[in-house]
Amino acid sequence: MDYIKVGRLNDFENKDIISYSIMGRFIAVVRQKGEELFAIEAGCKHQRADLTKGKIDGLIVTCPRHHWQYDLATGKCLNHESVDLRRYDLKIENGDIYVSLHPVD
Ligand code: FES
Secondary structure, eight states: OOEEEEEEGGGGSSOSEEEEEETTEEEEEEEOTTSOEEEEEOBOTTTOOBGGGSEEETTEEEOTTTOOEEETTTOOBSSSTTOOOOEEEEEEETTEEEEEEEEEO
């Protein structure tokens, strides 16, 4: 599986979510309090708004445009069926964050 370096662990000292543009895809890296990082699609399934600019309450994000909500841990859309966000594999090596563009099932 190919991984692309997107940032560093230090980027998360004062942030819990950052979006990265990787080969035309917006991917959010999320730090769950006290736990590992994970990567998830950052473009809203409605009209592609950047979900990292939305309201985040725990692991629930509300899209800044029309307020669709997603569970960032699972990618599930909470108010529309069959439009879940893709999750991506992530690894950390020597403080660098790498994301695979192959979605996790
Ligand atoms: S663009 Fe996200 S709800 Fe419309």
